[in-house]
Each structure stands twice: as C-alpha cells, then as structure tokens.
Amino acid sequence: MLEVTGLRVAYGGIQAVKSITLHVNEGEMVALIGANGAGKTSTLKAIARMLDAAGGDVHFAGEDITRLPAHAVLGRGIALVPEGRGVFPRLTVAENLAMGAYIRTDKAGMARDLEQVYSHFPRLKERAGQLAGTLSGGEQQMLAIGRALMGRPRLLLLDEPSMGLAPLMVQKIFEVIQAVAAQGMTILLVEQNARLALEVSQRAYVMEGGTIRHSGEAAELLTDARVRAAYLGE
Amino acid sequence: MRHPILRALLRLSRHKALLLLGGGAILLALPFVAMLGGQAWVRILDLAILYVFLALGLNIVVGFAGLLDLGYIAFYAVGAYTWALLASPHFGLHLPFWVILPIGALLACLFGVLLGAPTLRLRGDYLAIVTLGFGEIIRIFLNNLNAPVNITNGPQGITLIDPVKFGAFSFSSRTEIFGYTLVGPQKYYFLLLALCVLVVGINYRLQHSRIGRAWQAIREDEIAAKAVGIDTRNMKLLAFAMGASFGGIAGGIYAAMQGFVSPESFSLIESIMVLAMVVLGGMGHIPGVILGAVLLAVLPEALRFAVLPVQQALFGKVLVDPESLRMLIFGLALVLVMRFRPQGLWPSPERKRELLAGQEGRT
Numbered sequence: 001m002l003e004v005t006g007l008r009v010a011y012g013g014i015q016a017v018k019s020i021t022l023h024v025n026e027g028e029m030v031a032l033i034g035a036n037g038a039g040k041t042s043t044l045k046a047i048a049r050m051l052d053a054a055g056g057d058v059h060f061a062g063e064d065i066t067r068l069p070a071h072a073v074l075g076r077g078i079a080l081v082p083e084g085r086g087v088f089p090r091l092t093v094a095e096n097l098a099m100g101a102y103i104r105t106d107k108a109g110m111a112r113d114l115e116q117v118y119s120h121f122p123r124l125k126e127r128a129g130q131l132a133g134t135l136s137g138g139e140q141q142m143l144a145i146g147r148a149l150m151g152r153p154r155l156l157l158l159d160e161p162s163m164g165l166a167p168l169m170v171q172k173i174f175e176v177i178q179a180v181a182a183q184g185m186t187i188l189l190v191e192q193n194a195r196l197a198l199e200v201s202q203r204a205y206v207m208e209g210g211t212i213r214h215s216g217e218a219a220e221l222l223t224d225a226r227v228r229a230a231y232l233g234e
Numbered sequence: 235m236r237h238p239i240l241r242a243l244l245r246l247s248r249h250k251a252l253l254l255l256g257g258g259a260i261l262l263a264l265p266f267v268a269m270l271g272g273q274a275w276v277r278i279l280d281l282a283i284l285y286v287f288l289a290l291g292l293n294i295v296v297g298f299a300g301l302l303d304l305g306y307i308a309f310y311a312v313g314a315y316t317w318a319l320l321a322s323p324h325f326g327l328h329l330p331f332w333v334i335l336p337i338g339a340l341l342a343c344l345f346g347v348l349l350g351a352p353t354l355r356l357r358g359d360y361l362a363i364v365t366l367g368f369g370e371i372i373r374i375f376l377n378n379l380n381a382p383v384n385i386t387n388g389p390q391g392i393t394l395i396d397p398v399k400f401g402a403f404s405f406s407s408r409t410e411i412f413g414y415t416l417v418g419p420q421k422y423y424f425l426l427l428a429l430c431v432l433v434v435g436i437n438y439r440l441q442h443s444r445i446g447r448a449w450q451a452i453r454e455d456e457i458a459a460k461a462v463g464i465d466t467r468n469m470k471l472l473a474f475a476m477g478a479s480f481g482g483i484a485g486g487i488y489a490a491m492q493g494f495v496s497p498e499s500f501s502l503i504e505s506i507m508v509l510a511m512v513v514l515g516g517m518g519h520i521p522g523v524i525l526g527a528v529l530l531a532v533l534p535e536a537l538r539f540a541v542l543p544v545q546q547a548l549f550g551k552v553l554v555d556p557e558s559l560r561m562l563i564f565g566l567a568l569v570l571v572m573r574f575r576p577q578g579l580w581p582s583p584e585r586k587r588e589l590l591a592g593q594e595g596r597t
Contacts, residue, residue: 002542040529048461050457050460050461069465069467070461070466071460071463071464071465071466072243072461072463073463074461074462074463075463079461080461081461082457082458082461086455086457086458086461087455087458088450088451088454088455088458089454089455090454091450091454099447099451099462100462102444102447102448102451102464103463147458147462148461149465151462
C-alpha cells in the first residue's frame, strides 16, 4: 500500500534520513523504532508531506505522492497524528473532531465516524464541550487520534503516541490503536518505546543515524539479541 | 424558497427583532441628531463608520486568520490613491465611482497577495515586522513618486478629488429632501452605513463558512491544519486578499469624502490605530471590533472638543495640546484594557471561554 524508496530528508546541509526504503502492506501495523534523532519523525513527516524529500520517492496505493502538497495527502487517504499531539487548543473537543472531517461532505458518514470515535474514546464524549487545550496529555492524544480517524483515512501515521504520557494512559492509548488496527486500518507507528511498539506491530524497521539497521517480523526482532541489547535495555 | 437572510430575520426572537429595529432607527437618526451640534460632528460619525469598515477588514486578517498585520493602512492608501489618480485634475481623469472602486479594491487585493506570498512561512513577530516594513514602503513610495515622472505628486498630495457621484447626484453638495437640507457629510454617512452593513454581513457569512473554519484552524495550529487537509497557503493568501480589498474600498471612499489625499494620512500610527481597534474591541468578534472602532474613532475627537475649554477653565490657558493628550489617553487606555481585559472589551464567547480556562489553570 505504502512504498518508500530511497527516501532522503535533509535540514540545510545535515542529512536526517539517508536513503531509506520501506513498505507497509494493506491492513498491516508496522513500527518504525529507534533512538532519539534516528530520523523516525523526519521519515514520517516526509511521507505526510510536511517536509520535502531531498531524494527518493513515496508511492501510496500506486500513486506517486512525493511532490503532493501537504493538504492533499489526507484526501488520498493518509492521516498524520503529529508529534506532540497538535490539537487545536482553543477549539472544543467536538470542534476538533469536526475539523478532522474538514475535507468531507458526507454528513451521514461523518456522524457514523463520530460515534465510532466516541466509542473508542468515551472520555472524549464526556468532554465534548471542553476546550482541547484544557485536556490532559493523554486525552489530547486521544483527541488527535480521533481527529485523524474523522478524516476516514486508509493509512494512519502515528508519531510517538506514548510521548510524555503516564504508563496507564499509554496502555489505554495502545489498546485503542490495536482496536483500530483490528478493524482493518493500516498503521505506520513511530515509537521510541521499542518494546511496546514491537508487541503491537506485525513488522518493524529499526532506524539508526538516518538509515534502517534491522527490519523484519516484530516478534523476531523482540528476540533478536542485537535489538534487545541496543533498544530494549538488556 | 425564501432568501437565507430573510429566513434568518424571521427566525429572530421578538426581543432581538426589537433590538435590531431600535438599533437601525438610532443609526438612521444619528446624522440628524449630530447635525444639531454642527457638521463637524457628522464628519466624526463618518470617520467612525469608515474606521469600523477598516477594522472589520483587518479583522479578517488578524482576528480570523491570526496573521498579525502591522501594515494594513497600505491597502487603504492604495485604494485612496487609486481613486485620487483616476478622479481628479491631476491626470485629468474623472472616471465614475463604479469603475474606480472595483479597480481600487482589485489593486489593493493584488498588493495583499504581493505581501502575503513572500510572508507565508512567517508567523507572529516576524510577520509583524515584514508587514510593518511593507506599510512604510508604500507610504515612502507615495511620498517620492513625483520624480522623474510625477505620479503621486509627492508630499503635497492630490487635491480636488471628485466626490462620489450617482449621475448628477453628488455626495458632497447639499440636497433638499422633503424641505430638509441634507449636507454632504450626512449623505456620506448613509453611503458608508450601507457599505458597513454589507461588510458586517460578509464578515458573519465568512466566519461561519468553511473558509472561516479553515482560518480558525490555521490560527490555532498550522501543521494540524495541513494534516486535516486545509490548503494553508491559499487560505492565508485569501485572508490577505480579502482584508486588503476592504481596505482598498475604504480608502477610495475616504479620498472621495476628503477631496484630498497625501502620504502623511497613511503613516504607521494609522495602522496601529486600526489594529488597536480590533484588539481592544475583541479580536475575531464582529460586535467587539465594531465597538472598538467606534470608541477609538469617536472618543479622541470628542476629547478634542472637551480638552480646550477644560484647560482654559482650570489653568486659564492651554497647557497640553489636544493632539498629544489624545495619544497619551489612547496609550493609557490600551494599557488598562490589556491589563484588566486582555480578551478585549467585548470578546467572543470562545475567547471568554479561553480566559476562564486560563484562570482555572492558574488557581
């Protein structure tokens, strides 16, 4: 479904991503793990067109989207949940969710998806009238995911959903991510919490210094001695 | 099918309908009441409405889209000079208003896009600095474009500008209607009022449209706005273009009303004045912006009338000239409002919500 070939991302003269190649199949959850500064977020941003690629190309569902404007990406079926949540702080929860469906016009479908989001995150329904900026970090992350789902994507790009959250909240968020995946959503997950990411994904890529070091089945990587030593703290 | 505006009016409660009717009646009677105090007061009213118009234009850029524009008066200048050049003896052109006004609006709109395009990636303070520079560049151009070819007549400005005219009906002369003599400023009042009602309507429609929602999203978080599929580039350009067009129209009417334009009417302080109206009244809230514009336009003028006699009575002579006192009081008022009502005098319910949320967070 998603094919990334030889993708490079550079900030000024510094190469953050040095020619990486990866793919995500339909219905799969794939994790992109690695230490801070490995280039995970840059890769994700380049796929979502928030950053320009310095080289290589990105194909989605057979279409070359490497030069697509950022706002057109959601229309193709790719939704990004940005790092640090990026909710609209001075809009209410309900308004944030409505904004997620900005490009849609099918009122009935939007209402159905809203119910779906509320059933994933009952907390959001309780807080529908509250300003997003006053939510806790975990609730904001829920809202960011919910808003992305309102765009009815086929591929969900999650950037560090566990960042800065209490362990209990992380667990809750990941339960929902798994539930969404179980309904057939294709997910590319960027995570620093390698163990958690490997536990929920089918496949994974391990990034280091802007390149992919290891890749394979998540279950195998979990038992791989090198990965365990470098990323799982053993 | 009934027209949507008509339907909206019919849906109003009796209370609101009465309020609307009463407000309308007061607005219509105002120039006749003001005339009792002399034509100068009607002129102040005219200026107040012109400022309402300008402030609502700037509100699109600053209030709706959240783009801090410190050079807004440049578009006003473009509109004013368009009118001045196309309807005065300076070039010997005397085009009718329905030709000039659209040209002025279009030119201002073009300048809006010219300013907007290179500043798309700037935000906050940086955008403010660039727009400030832009405003000054326009003014300096107007000041110096009298050589080698005399286009703007430089600092002397352009005089004998045609008034607004519908055929033989001129807005600057007296007219007898039902035995009452309407003076020029009164006629301009009604013209400006009609334009203002129009721009208020457009503002309301914009705010609750898809475009308005896109601007709201951009104001909140630009990356997230892109992620939900909003074309942030075009939407920001649209905000600049629309705001600029309103500025251009206001400028055209201003030139026609005064019969004279010169670069010094378009200084930085004017830009700041209009921005202060938007901020003081309540950014993004249409009634608030109107209140801010009326207050800041009328109070200093009223003060001018009060200051001289009061000083004469107290000290027997004039110690502080009214113009400098005006800036002093204006500055003080701004500081006080920002200290005690940072959301503006009449904020939108959302802004009030934010402030309450902020206070909850603190305690």
